[in-house]
Amino acid sequence: MKCALILLPGLDPVQQDHYRDVLVRNLVTAEASVSILEWGDAGVPDERAACLQVEDGSEQGTTVHVYEAWWGDLVARPEQQTPARAILEGFQLLAYWLHPSLRPAFRQSRFLTLSLVLSSLLLLLWYVGILTAGLAAIGADGSLGALSAKAGAVAEAIGGHAIWVAVAGLLALMPVNALVAIAGFTRRYLTNMATADETGLRDVIRGRVHRILRSTEGQGYDRVVIVAHSFGTVIATDLIAEMSAPVARPLRLITLGSPARVLAYRSRWLRRTLERAYGAPVIAEWHDYYSEQDWMCTTMFDAAQHDGAFQSHRLERDAPLVDRLTGVTHKAYFRDRAVLRGILAALGSQEAPSP
Template identity: 25%
Template sequence: MKEAIIFVSGFDAQSQNYFLDNFLVPGLLTQLEDLDIKLDPEDVKIPGQTGKRFYHQLETDRKIIDIYEVYWNDLVNRLSSQDTKQKLGRGLSMIFYWIVYNWKIAKISPAFFFQTSIILILILLWYFGIVVLFLAAIANQPELESSTFIQNILAPATQWATNGFGWQVWLVISAVLTFLPLPINFIVDLIYFLTCYLRNESIKGTPPIRALLRNRVKQSVDNVTSEGSYDKLTVLSHSMGGLIATDFLADYHDQQSQQLRFITWGTALESSSTVADWLKLEIKKCLENPYVGCWDDFYSKQDWLCSKVPVIKSQSKSKLVSKHVSFKVSLFKQFSGESHMEYFFDSKVLRNLIMG
């Protein structure tokens, strides 16, 4: 038997196959000692895809499992890398968006509300620095020096930002932010990406990031199905990858009428669907899609960034099985978000991937 696993990874893959090489491969090779699993030293290659090949020896047969990671980091528009004016405008829009919708999140889960509130506070601290830098930049604009009226208006603000209380406060804030478990730029970029995705808006004439990412997953699925040598197809997703994969599979269809297996690890579909009503419809369509044969969803209470996939009472959920996983991690790792990566090293989760 030969199976292809298309792995839609989470946010901030630093290179092609980053999560596959650094998390999934080590997990499969070290956490399933009772299973005979071997990694082919050579990469497996098909047109358009490069991945890893595993051999799983069964009692009477050998199973070949090829895993291909969908790389999408190159499509992300990072707010932290933009100029100060863009950070000022888009950052303010992002903050207002989450202030408005954070109260909706509070209705479904106090824990989610606590998390998003902490993140929002951190982003507000980051934005304070952007305001200070913007005002300091204005102070150095020579074209404004000729206008006495403008100088009289801006002088107090620029003085506050360059030598006054504002600059002193920002020095303290920046020192505090350096002690965060995750870099503040990573947090800002992640929330900005999620905001753009949920809004489904285009930027500067480019297609919305949602459309670009759906198409990227489609390309990978098409590459694998065109190969024609696989008996089984699985779509595995983790974290933000679960949002993208669900969005894609809602409208997935296969010309050969072959069903696939869908697996989600640690998704934020519940909190995201509270903010974006269209996502509730995509979950419903995914559950009703005849080409999605089954949906195994793994979540953990020790992973504060996720919950099980939400399903309203009127929806059929016969194909969806949500399974709670208990991680043995410290409270600090839960608070810092490190527990979000524990799915890659949990034997129950990995066994489902290999044996399911």
């Protein structure tokens, strides 16, 4: 048998193919039946893929080509901005994520509630820092006369306060910049924000994944499995929802640590997308993995919505508090034995896991 596995990574600033290689190495390490045949350009022409051989009891076994649908280069990095522009964009970001529509998400779980509270607090403190730095720069410029002097005085009052000095030191130890980058990108994606004369960000990313999916057609694959992690699950859901027409070979979808259900409280578009993706005819199997020790996710659908195609799997694991706070548990799916066995089951080389 010959299968294609397409990986959709999350919002982590790493190089292309990093998580594809992590997944391949862990499959080989954890499962004695899996071996690497080739790294590099195996599989579809013009697409980078690793080739695996899985012993499944048959004479030839299963050949698996592992692709990564890369979109990390579309994540905007911090740019040089005027102080006034930085203050304005920071306010827009704050207004978007502290919107009252997110209140129902706090009832999902006590762990997720704590994560959302901490994230909101860090975002608020970050904006105070941006505001202070922006006002200080305006005051130092002096081109606005009395207004510049006023801005400088306010910045000095905030920045010189003992409490803020302590808070600024604490923020330097926390991954605040990563949090802000994720919040900014997510807002641009959910609103399909466009730049200049280009199409929206969401359209561009969906097009890239579609390209790889189309490239697998006519290559003799018996199965195509999509593995999506973190924000990649939102992209996968969008992809599935857009594929309204039945396909000759239904897809198998595995979602890991998805924030989609929480983000859907803030985005009407995402709520509709989840509704359309659930039960889509293009999906033969959908296995969703989550952990209560991962404070950045929850199950994608209510238990009442589980049926033959969609199955939810709660992973039982213990993790120290520091790992939950810093997001280590959010990256642990690629080394979880239950997840690795589930991926091999979707490829047809093991028994399907129990929900």
